[in-house]
Amino acid sequence: MVLGGAVVANRALNPETTTTTTTPGVGPVAATMRRVSLNIDNVKYDLVVDNRESLWETMNFQLGLSNSNLGCDRAQCGACAVLVDGKAVNGCTVLSARLGRGQQIATVAGLPKGPGVAGLHPVQRAFWLDGGFQCGICTRGFIMSTVQLLQAVPKPTTAQTAEALSGNICRCGEYAKIFTSVNVAAAEMRGEKVTHLATAVVVGASGTPEAVPTAPGISKDFTFVTPMPTIEEFEPFEARLKEREGILAVSGSERSVTVKWDPTKLDETRVRAILAELGRAVR
């Protein structure tokens, strides 16, 4: 079995464009075929495709690249989304024969800047550690749509995020933590210091635990006694809460807040008191 993903992830770390030829580039091709030169994550692939073949099929079956997933094959779910010249498109429906004319195709495989958790793109890290998926089949598409959004809008509102991601379906229904993941990634991309809701179990090459940008802590959901009038007020509240000593991570909505704190510095009573001090008493 060819597992293409690992090879491409490594190659994508090299920003220089390299060329891979899977089919000899000479001679005529059948009328139902096209010769294309695909640029995927800065790697050039010269190959011959069936003119009925989608980009997903070419990537998955011809090139062995697991860079996006097929969900519906009808452009209705966005699991196969990749960026073509910076715009999210459904790889299941765009024909490979229509590409290969200089377009830049970007996928999750090209996002990491280096190996391990630390090398991940902030959007990738946030989706993992803030829980923006359950089964993950939709995630490669969600990540690319999020990358597109955050390139244009560094600090999206809830409505802007929902609009940008409305072409992607998460059947596990994990939209709550997709919002969280987008917000955390956006904050990190703006240069802010972020923490994540969950801890990854990872071991470095030396066999010792790798430093992960997260801390052990206790998390709990609280419901506000009085809900905020709109969710837009959550963000400034979240920012003020994060400034407090011992608060590790914050997420939530206008109705409730999930707070993760360092148990060596705070306890639940103190967290409740902090929330009350900030004008948001909780039940």
Add this chain to the structure above:
Amino acid sequence: MAQIEAVRVAQDPAYAASLSDSDWYALAQDPAWQDMVAEQSELVSDVIAKYGNRMGGGTGASTPTEIPVFPPFKVIGQDIARIQGYGIVTSQGTYVENLRISGMLFMRTLRSRYPHAKIKSVDTAEAEKIPGVRKILHRGNLPEEYKDVFIGSANPTRYIFSEEVFEVGAPIAVIAADSEHIADVAIRAIKVEYEVLPAALDMMEAMKSSTPKQFQSNLDGTTIARTSPLVRGDPDTTKADAVVEVVAIKATEQHIALEMTNSLSYWDGDKLNMTYTNQWAHGTRSGLANALKLPHNRVRVFQTGYLGSGYGYRSGIDLSEIHAALLSRLTGRPIKNMYTRYEDFVTRTHRPAFRNEMKLGVNRDGTIQFGQFKVIANVGAQRAGAANGAWFIMQDLYKIPNLRLEAIDVMTNSYKSGPYRCVSHPNGTFALETTIEKAAYAINMDPVEFRLKNLNEVGNPDTKRPFSNPGIRDVIMQVRDAINWNAVWHAPKAKQVSPGVYHGIGFAAHACSHGGGSNPSTGQVIINSDGSVQAVSGATDIGSGQRTHMLMIAAEALGVPLEQITIAPYIDTDNTTDSGGTFGSRQTNSGGRGMYEAGIDARKQVLELAARKYVSDAARATPPQTITVTKDDVDIAFGVVFLKSDPTKKQTLAQIAQFKATAIVGKSDYRQPTTWENTAWAAGAAEVEVDTVTGSVKVTRFVSGHDVGKAINPFSLRQQVEGGVVMAMGAVFTEELLIDKATGLPLNPNMLDYRPQSIKDAVLAETILIEKPKEYGVFGAHGIGEPPMAPPAPAVVNAVYNAVGVWVTDMPLTREKLLAALKASN
């Protein structure tokens, strides 16, 4: 040995009585039976009580290892991200659909366009001329040895290729070709001659005696089974101050797991290898082995550990997987078989359509006097059971002194039923909880107070099996308080928020018999010579983090930090033991129990070895010392063994494994106790705004509360609840798989017309987790994969009543239905 029809055993007492001991043993190994045991305990409990001692292994249960409460927990209770996370967010994680292999061919299936027909002939001559077509298989050229093979139960029978087909989408021929595009062209070139037969498409019509029979049966029409009614007290003549009636209807729902069913098969000599999107690798193996007449060890099923979820429909194989295996055998080539989204929608299983006829008698003091509940399920084109699964909540949640429960399963030539985050508990809850709320309004009582007054917190009133530490009262009260029920609840139609828009609030409680664990519960924990630890489990991960939880449980039981232990995300049946399927909310207590017992077993061995090593080391010291150390003098924490009397005297796991000179293997052969009425408890409350002009309903707030026993990983537990509520809201508002009543053809098997919730629709639920440890649970835990699906429908319907004063108990709650109800009430 004849195949035993699992469903028929449960539904036909005469058939059950006719089985021999070897039949019972065979049945116990049948994945369809094991699936029913896990998902539909109501259906099989009588049979197990009567014949369980003939099914091998005896009826005895293990004595549960006493659950050591070693708080503070070192691993359990932490927020741990998925072990597959890196693979998921990069391109490294391999879903089955991502796989390719040299020389593989692509498979496509020609399927019936009629809901009921005889296949008179199949002509493949034109199709075979198309370049790139390698093999076409159909009833006419199926090797003789496979002609008697069928899956599921008989009557109506689903053979590999049936002469008589009972559903749109039944397979007629399969093609292996060089590409899917060639196969698509070729499949259209096959000519089929059908004899169209009358179809039963409407469940209520199908039950009538005037409906033509499609299989041998003593019951009317295409009725599959009428379960013996459960009667408690005197439900028929008991009087009550108020009697409410509800007809509650649920539409056919489909999982639309985002990875379409697919597999990659190849043969290695006489051994089949199949990588398949499945929730139960060992069950898949049994299904393939049965169909191909092979011993289990000649079939290897692999699940990559990355699966585009399943929600219940991937517990076993369908005919298509047998076709793929045969095509691979006959062509000598690997076969890639990817369903289309249409096929995945239509030919796999569904949550069946239900009709519930409910009658509840209550007195003005708030006591329930009697209940008469009848559940009818449309199980589709197969022999299956679904209706009496809804009984559990009707039987257990409230004190109902006089009760009659009826259940009818009806076959129709349409969508086949199966588990979808439960089969029938959400339906039972929908029917009961709308009836309960209506009854509370009928006697002018607060619906939450009415529930609290009637709660049954003892156990099953009929079998007398007790609940273990039930958290239902706490769940209800905490959800009530979180949504501020006492201040927000008002009389129906009493709160207009803007012109024509009304506010409403509604409640629902829920009980589910799943998640307490079922057999088998196996696993191994291996300590390597370098002190690193491997957990080995056959429990598949379907997306909710089961493999991460297995790791956490093994680490806690053994006493090592997470960094010291690994678990493979994938399952390979060649080197794991069956630990049951990942369905029925069960893996925390099935696979998890296996991990727990194996971890404890390894821990015991480590402590015994360590004690011997302390003695041995002392004897070899200069000068030699004679000391006495037993395993009780030694303990382990954070992966380091120490003497309790002097914790500075430490040994690493590596030193102990090297002292033993071979790997240390802990294992589990646990059998679950049957002492308890295992129950997951939940409640939900919804606030809505109903626009009486447009008929639209906006859920402005939803609180979902669950008694989880003990949260193994609160992070992923909250995810399951949040996601479950979103999924359930789809069924409340948009999801309904329709057929054309004239032709039987599916009308909306795609993701635009059968619309799942998008991020714009999503109701972001507030989650309440309550921990009341269960005697039977691993660290006290109870699985809750399914319960979040149940409360939203009744809570929203009840809230809509509170808002505008009309009951719409026909799901989905569309604008048309609501507007029609409003019009009728004026």
